[in-house]
Amino acid sequence: MVRKLRAVPEPTPPEDASASSPPEALSMVEVQRRVGAELDRLAPVLDGLGALFADAGHELHLVGGPVRDAMLGRSHTDLDFTTSAPPEVTERLLSGWGSALWDMGRAFGTIGARRDGWVVEVTTYRSESYDPASRNPVVAYGDSLEADLGRRDFTVNAMAVSLPGRRFEDPFGGIVDLAHQVLRTPGTPEDSFGDDPLRMLRAARFAAQLGFTVAPEVVTAMREMAGRIEIISAERVRDELVKLICAPYPRLGLTLLVETGLADLVLPELPALRLERDEHHRHKDVYEHTLTVLEQAIELEPRLSGDGEDGGPDFVSRFAALMHDVGKPRTRRLLPDGTVTFHHHDVVGAKLTRKRMKALRFSNDEIEAVSRLVELHLRFHGYGTGEWTDSAVRRYVRDAGPELERLHVLTRADCTTRNRRKAERLRRTYDDLESRIERLSEEEELAAVRPDLDGNQIMQLLGIGPGREVGEAYRHLLELRLDHGPMTEDDARAALLAWWSARP
Template sequence: MPDTSSPGANSSGANGSPSAAERRELTAAQRNAVTELLRVSPVADELGRRFARAGHELHLVGGSVRDALLGRLGDDLDFCTDAHPEETLRLIKGWAEATWETGREFGTIGAARGGLRLEITTFRAEAYDGVTRNPVVRYGKSLLDDLRRRDFTINAMAVSLPDHRFTDPHRGLDDLATRVIRTPGTPQESFGDDPLRMLRAARFAAQLRFAVEPGVRAAMAALATDLDRITAERIRDEFVKLMSGADPITGLRLLVDTGLADRFLPELSGLKLEIDEHAQHKDVYEHTLTVVSNAIALEGGEPDFVLRMAALMHDVGKPATKAVGSDGRVSFHHHEVVGARMTKQRMKALRFPKDVTSAVVDLVGLHLRFYGYGRGEWTDSAVRRYVTDAGDLLPRLHKLTRSDCTTRNRRKAAALAADYDALETRIARIQAEEDLARVRPDLDGNAIMELLGVPAGPIVGRAWRHLKEVRLERGPLDRDEAEAELLRWARAEGIG
């Protein structure tokens, strides 16, 4: 368990001792750690004893120690050891319920035991040559070597096993208590080794709601272009974690303010100069961050990356479509169409899966469809098309559309909310009557072929699509009406 008498555990107060508030934070962190470590100690201590009997060290390290101190340790545990991977495999053979070697080239062996996933990594002293995108892994000789090469002080603490000795050479416990993100050495050295750590700083700010130390922030700005050395996939994974954090707005602001966003998501910082016609007191950038916050408030459960990303990208088409009328009013006609195209290009460049990209792009393209409903112009046909076009995304589209209302005009905000309430009520009524989730033509392909006397082929597809359009426009038809409509269409098309 943590011992505040260990190296680096003293607070950096004015007289070198912790303030009263910081003492309370440290005490709470220690209690959290004891509780969390007791939960996993049957497996962790057992593993530590196996390594000790073989003459090797084993330490719980990094994010696992940080999360234990924060009272949020999960079932994935990170360890470091002086044993090399082949020796680690020998020591856990017959003890682990499963093993995997996907990280072996980086010195990591994975194992499962007692419902826990364990990653055991040989002490590392890896370095980067400043050109390649992946680390050149060299094994270190000691725990202190390993902790020195870690990204941030809050991830540079260790608990030795099985004796629970706490090691904190870089005052990570202090930084955890004061909620600060700082590097063990100079941030220039740390980010020079691995530029992805700059994104990780923003990610931890978003996940933990911690402040980034000014020197770290300055280094992020100075070295932002180094992010170009990192693969799109690694950037994407860090960005997803940032967007899924408790406070992505803090992380996003940090990315924009340091210039990191310009390296992989320039559309975001590009919003800062565009004035939103719906809220002249705010630019589109501030409006967008507000929409993201609103969407998060409507999630009602686990973080929804697709919804959050759609909220972030919903107005990225505005800079390209900005126009100023003769009356001085600003407009962004068809920005949802342009924004959907830009979103698709950006997410493709970041190697997002096709299904995730498609969902976000569709939401961006649909987010303006609702406006105009309050003018009373929507027929039941328009409602059917709205639901059909949204498909499985309809619940997210509801949330995105509501989130997009950021006006401070209370009367206007209330009117928009009432209009959307009315639309949802109308959708529910029509769904109950017609099962909109399964809108299909009133005749299937076999019936079309039989009535028209044609084989399977393009004509059947064209007829099917026509009948679906009729179904959306007029609602369900009975059999006689559907057959009469099909024959009318066939005559107009000159088909048999």
């Protein structure tokens, strides 16, 4: 059965292309209040661990995301700490504290533990250096908190809370940058990005996650050093892109990647959408249209949730929205009357999408799902203004397969016209299509549509063994099933024999 989608409001085509509004700037008083409340909530972990390390003669500090997010009013159960203790001492101390222990990060000085629903990772002070041609850091242990914080990516991630006294440590002004919602590096951005080029992608990702702006000097360094990203492995680039696209404000991050030239190296299909326009050849701004489709697909994500629950960000539907028109630059044709055509950009776009996702080491399932959506995103518009036969509806469901619900989201999100009458007409037409799918699904089990005779029955009726002819017969019966709906076994047998006898 095709699951019925939850009714949610349609996205309203925006009056402009601005991103969803980022959060408002915070006052210092509000920041302090939020931090105090979060530290009180974390007290069962912080106070016990702080005393444990202090009694052993070592420093312990809560660091990174948990400190930053405490100021933003966000809660964590996974906590990161840094310590003066070497890994073997950390392991000994945590073994008596946690109910489970792991050391997969020992090479980087990290020991992890779990207790009562809390997950902690404690890392020895680090001082890292990078080979300019290497993808991986050379890890060396440091001897101070300030040096450890100074090697972190951004000032908002370079704050700490010393334990057990809960003393706030902010040697690089992260709290001011957080209050003003700006991303800066603790040292010079050139040194930071030279050490780890992936931090350039992390700047875009954090802009998308937090809704922050990026300091001008950081943007300049990203633009000048974009080529350094090529030494980073495809898997690490992929992981940052997924986090960016699944963030609350992906337009902010994607725009930054395009403006700095990083997108030319990690996702070149996106900046390629900025097609030249002139007064004689008219078409939509494909790049801005694409970002708007992405935002509208995000608004429609609740349709993908089952049982009324929020399923969270859906990468496949978001990435399909981002890639749905990437075939347009390759298929653009200028006509004498001033119009522009993009014939077959859906098919070309699916091939480009598959190629890019393979280069970024996505799984086969993800590649298949996104590519299928890109290839099918125009199918709805190929049936006029709603003159859908039952046969067309069956084929639509068959071709979409498990991506039908995501195809509904993508097709609806692809309407960015400011003509309210046209938008409403498209919405009604698609509403009717979904109703038709639901009705036929209940009657015919569309999601599992197959011929009325199976392979064994075909071979027995025709007196043939396994081979190419069985496949041809099977496909013929499937086409009849799609065209006419379910048949009785007698009718299917008669149709198959008629087809068999008419063959050359």
